[in-house]
Amino acid sequence: MLMSKKVDVGVPEQFNWSMSDHSKIYEFGQKTDGNATMRSLLGGKGANLAEMARIGLPVPPGFTITTEVCAEFKANGEKLPAYVFDQVKVAIKNVEAQQGKKFGDLENPLLFSVRSGARDSMPGMMDTILNLGLNDQSVQGFAKHTNNPRFAYDCYRRFIQMYGDVVMGVQATDDRDEEPFDAVLGQLKQEVNIQNDVDLTAEQLQELIRRYKDLIKKSVGAEFPQDVYAQLEGAIGAVFRSWNNERAVIYRQKYNIPSEWGTAVNVQSMVFGNMGDNCATGVAFTRNPANGMHEFYGEYLINAQGEDVVAGIRTPRPISALKNDMPKVFEQLISVCKTLEDHFCDMQDLEFTIEQDKLYMLQTRNGKRTGLAAVRIAVEMVDEGRISKEEAVRRIPADSISSLLVPVFDEAEKKNLKKLAIGLPAGPGAACGKVYFSAKKAEEIHAQGEKVVLCRIETSPEDIRGMLTSEGILTSRGGVSSHAALVARQMGKVCVCGAGTLHIDYVSKTIQVSETIIKEGDYISIDGTTGEVFSGKVATVPSEVNRVLAGNMKAENSDTYRLFAMVMDWADGFRKLGIRTNADTPKQAAQAFQLGAEGIGLCRTEHMFFEEDRIDFVRKMILATTMEDRIKALDHLKPLQRGDFEGLFRAMKGQPVTIRLLDPPLHEFLPNTDDALDALSKKFNIPMEHIGARVQALHEQNPMLGHRGCRLGMTYPEITTMQALAIFEAVAQAVSEGIDVKVEVMVPLVGFEGELKSQVERIRSAADEVMNRTGKKFNYAVGTMLELPRAALVADKIAETAEFFSFGTNDLTQTTLGMSRDDSGTFLPEYISQEVVKRNPFASIDVEGVGQLMGIGVTKARRVRPGVKIGICGEHGGDPDSIKFCHSLGLDYVSCAPNRIPVAKIAAAQAALEERS
């Protein structure tokens, strides 16, 4: 094995286009054109097949049709351009020469697999054809040449089935959901009374082939093609087409993969895991992808082809068993794994086939992993000296760290509940919900606001939407590389798979375990960390990390905490962005402080208004008809608000605290039913007519664009004064307690510089009054939100008064796009599925539009007030891509929900590291 040269992987910018940039075909085998850096052009699978061939690993020869052709194919009316097919034919000749067999030969035919392979792996999303190159005549030669008719006909029937499904588009003919070829197979097995596919005889397989071809004829009105080049052209086209099938599109949306990237197509000589008991096929991970432990992990099937393992039809054997079954090959596989991990410097997910005791490598890639695994592998690879801390932080998907903070089941309570089964712990975490047995139903029930656990015998790519909307996934069949496990790893879903003792019945919609029966809609709880399945609801407790942070668990007792703290520490060392939190109560503030918040970026004072002891005064203030009455109500509110602020200052121990003045329209504080209004009328002894008139007067056509934010402070300046006094009185109190308070008073919804000037004047006189009254001196800053397009456009003018800024990207998105978040449900999903909008702009900043305005705002504000502090406190502050964008804009900090702080730290560190390189 060639290991002389380390390839710089994972840096897709370094293409080596010069080599053969006119060819659309890159060969691998004796002659290898590509390498691992060429993911954009060859897709991940193609690039790594080339790389494995280059370093001398046993890769069956073949070639890759580049991703460029994907777009050409579409533009060419979904037909492969002729010049590309000419190049394909040349490449076929080269493979024939290496293999000493001919494609389409009637005696000893060369067979191919045809597989997709995008830049980022999208496992199971696109189509694959195996055993391509057989026809009615050559299968006889193949049977004779291999001296294994059962094997030959098995290959042919597999080929017809896949081709009929994927290329020819055979559909189910009746209402049953069953895949039509499976139905034919099932029927035959019943007729001949056979349980397992492998037990079918050559003759029975020949009968099956006849029935398959009939099915195709009946279903699509065409014959199964006998010309091998026609087969090949059809298969290549089908793979390119599958780039735009529904599940691939959904997957791309979820992972923000641009549709322009396209897929490559890999055409590779077949090797056979299904020639007999000295054959096998399997998948393996160089480390455990569920928890990251450094152990060889995987599974295989004797006498099978690749799709049998993934499809979960037969339960595979754990990879450790291969040591007994085929000790020599196992040794070799271990050695290949080491080579690959050394070479790619990351945990590898690989596919292999053993043909008559000979090992072939069919794929390797950086393995998908759960959040916990990502953190553990990164930390341990640093310990092993394989990667730097920078690289470790780069590799942890920022979002995945939050899985270390999700609640887990209460161990004590677990003991009181009925444990139904133990399966494979495929996606860590605790999930509890009502059980449903179809993805469609799960989606439906979820849309009604219910929590769902999707329970399937096995899952398939068609289930993807339902899986995404479920709290957790439970299967009774399939192992670590089954579809369910794979989705759980990628999407951070709680998952238990292969819980074989559960008898799942789709017809009666029940799970049966010995005498226990769980019906559709019953509660079930699954622990994806241990693999346990419980009937009923299990209460959750905070995660280990949170327990340690809260002082309820010793740090040395939690390995998870050790990993978490290590990674946070590294991230803190790299990042430049400050991380603050959005917190409205002292409790939230304290939690955020434990998680490392460097201040409060947004305290929404109105959230305190709803608490029971004050909502009455808020309502009295709103219903007041005279300024005197309004001030009386405000006087009651002030000490309560002051108390809240004191709590925040104590919790934050001298970190800056940004307090936003009242923002929402006043009608939000009034009840909205006639009964509740009536009760209010009686309680306050205010005539119903008056209340009705006030409700009427407060009603707005478009409250989002109405009388709110500083517009309230401008028209009811006494509210601003009350809030400012409460803030500064709290500051004075905190100062007297020895806290070095850094308070920032934030005026919301400013669009005109005059608004801010007027509000600031009021705030400053409140501060002066409190300083005079209490004799305490303190510093404070007054600034504003940038949450209206106009504010960003005139940020220079506003900066003459504002001492700091904070982007309110929720409102800024709504106004810039003219799109109400509450009302966008009727069209935004359609936009996302049509790719008119790349990502939900309320989840991740619309860089092109909203981001452009933010850039204008930053530039203008700093032109007038160089270095002015600018942050972001919209919900985008917790979204990794948005955080990276904020870094690129030169913001000072992001502010996010307490539980997003670790995510924000990683994302901020990654942004700083990206900038370095």
Added chain:
Amino acid sequence: MLMSKKVDVGVPEQFNWSMSDHSKIYEFGQKTDGNATMRSLLGGKGANLAEMARIGLPVPPGFTITTEVCAEFKANGEKLPAYVFDQVKVAIKNVEAQQGKKFGDLENPLLFSVRSGARDSMPGMMDTILNLGLNDQSVQGFAKHTNNPRFAYDCYRRFIQMYGDVVMGVQATDDRDEEPFDAVLGQLKQEVNIQNDVDLTAEQLQELIRRYKDLIKKSVGAEFPQDVYAQLEGAIGAVFRSWNNERAVIYRQKYNIPSEWGTAVNVQSMVFGNMGDNCATGVAFTRNPANGMHEFYGEYLINAQGEDVVAGIRTPRPISALKNDMPKVFEQLISVCKTLEDHFCDMQDLEFTIEQDKLYMLQTRNGKRTGLAAVRIAVEMVDEGRISKEEAVRRIPADSISSLLVPVFDEAEKKNLKKLAIGLPAGPGAACGKVYFSAKKAEEIHAQGEKVVLCRIETSPEDIRGMLTSEGILTSRGGVSSHAALVARQMGKVCVCGAGTLHIDYVSKTIQVSETIIKEGDYISIDGTTGEVFSGKVATVPSEVNRVLAGNMKAENSDTYRLFAMVMDWADGFRKLGIRTNADTPKQAAQAFQLGAEGIGLCRTEHMFFEEDRIDFVRKMILATTMEDRIKALDHLKPLQRGDFEGLFRAMKGQPVTIRLLDPPLHEFLPNTDDALDALSKKFNIPMEHIGARVQALHEQNPMLGHRGCRLGMTYPEITTMQALAIFEAVAQAVSEGIDVKVEVMVPLVGFEGELKSQVERIRSAADEVMNRTGKKFNYAVGTMLELPRAALVADKIAETAEFFSFGTNDLTQTTLGMSRDDSGTFLPEYISQEVVKRNPFASIDVEGVGQLMGIGVTKARRVRPGVKIGICGEHGGDPDSIKFCHSLGLDYVSCAPNRIPVAKIAAAQAALEERS
């Protein structure tokens, strides 16, 4: 008289600062520091006093304190800076030397008037003090020296009254609205049984003076000041302060005068029109300001001071009577008028005083005039060779031209109604409404949506708000220079003044004319063109201009039309902007075409949806649950829409027609009461539950930001298809009729380029289908609105698809400012009054914010598609300032309501002319 040099007036940029830019005082008289170009520094009054002095007209000497001091005064705690007052004292010495009298002298005191004077005249808005410099002692010397004790005490009591009111702030002590000094005067007159002020004896005036001083003492607790310099300092301060009084602020808002400009203060030696019957005071216009006729026009009072004329207390004599009263002075006045009009090259509004047969000029300025007068004077001055056509167009306030298009009373119907009186025709036009007798009540009733005619014996500046909200103003007292006439001229209000036969009684709230009694709330009609007053409602007919355009009157019979057509012709020659119209029906389109519209810039297709024959199908379309049902309803709508479009194409005779696709949210088409929904349920035989559910589903939190515009077309593409087919079928029909149709299909509310791409695809296939089906070939363009901030920000991307753009500034303003027009009523008026917002952004483009975005949009769009056609079709398209801004942005056209087309043409021409100079 010096007339050797023509001064370039009206170009305020050409300041002559070098002369004495350290002094805050500019003298006029024997030595004159300023001139007419220095309006910014000296105010209009001060600059023109200087100019009149420079050209040798008889101006009583004095000096101007510059507008700069106005801000210094405010910043200095509303106190005149000491160094300025030192300069004032020096200037006083210079005036003393010229007049041979001393300020504060006890024998022969020099008296001053102290008046405001802003850059643009704001008549009656700020304060004035006359006869300043008298005190208890010097009034005796003054009486002796003038040998006219009655005159001397009259001057003193006037001075005390004005000073007490304006400087010392004496307020009414009881609930009556009566001005307190007037009350004292009235009481005394009653005691001594005298009707007219002029009949009070010297002794009675001395008693009045005592009572006035008592009133001051009681009301403000201070003595009336006896020190003349203290008097002067107080008066100057009061004038500066009056820059920010309520009525001045309202006036500035209406006329967009920045508060930073400030007022100057003019201190001028008094001359006396009230020394006896060889004295007089008056105002005159070199042409008739109501209709523009070239005639000497004005009025005067014998033995009176200036405020008597304006206040309307005595009814003045027409200026022509002066020829008999004082023939020599009249000759001289005619000559001065000619000099002034020649010198300033515009109609002059002048104030004069005759003191013992000697003429003094106290003011001249370009006279305010009605729209009709503006047009006539401009045209006639061109005829007279005084000004160029360019200058003529520059001088016509664009808005004022619309007064030539307002409906007038139907002459036939007038004859059937009771004519109550004839007054002075002070503001042309027809007004009809319910009569109310106080400004406050008029405002109240107007707020309830009623049309009001405000009827007052005379009006005063306090009435300004009520006057602005009334349809017309009627007074029984006061002439052409009365407050009512002046406001009518400035604000384009219909006004009849001095209808002396009307007996107006505020207490009984009635108008009595012989036996007829009109009560509060009764309808009244006033014709401001003829001066007629009618009881009841008179029907209106289109204006002469509109009748000529519609072919219902011969052009040669209408002088107004001749003037209108002339000015339009000139404007068309100068302007670069195209002028289109917003028209939704063939009728509107035809009207706009007559007025010279060069195309339709916006046809809102949904306006057609509400018509009786189609609203049912629209509702069926909305209530449809299947696409089939929806398409069925759309099939019914299509021929109706097609018919509308055919009508538009015929009306526009080959001018471009921009048709916007469906824009408003669907719920706007459903009834909004339960009863109406119930009726719909019965009519359509659709269960009420279904209708209720659909209404529920269509309900939105913020419909402005919801499911509307192209978002409808994206989710219900069949609507786009129906509308596109209707448009193109209409085009095919029009083409077959020989019309060279230029249709532009406009997609609304685009924010993402993908939206436009998707809609354009649909529109183009509809066009192809119609061309194939009908065999007619036609051209068309597809473009989009720019009405969301994002659209402007990514106009480059959108320009890849859009063939034209139109700014929808209504929505763009709402989104950029985050301000719903419908909901802004609770805070926007407050913002405008606090000058946080300079102008209502929904009336005139917010140049700084919205305008900045428009600039970004234009630049980006034209970067990708050079020279792409860009227009504006928001309501701002009819606002002169916005039109000028659009010109400066390089837009191709503005589109406005049909009746705003002439305004738009003038504004566009003015923009082009401004650019030239």
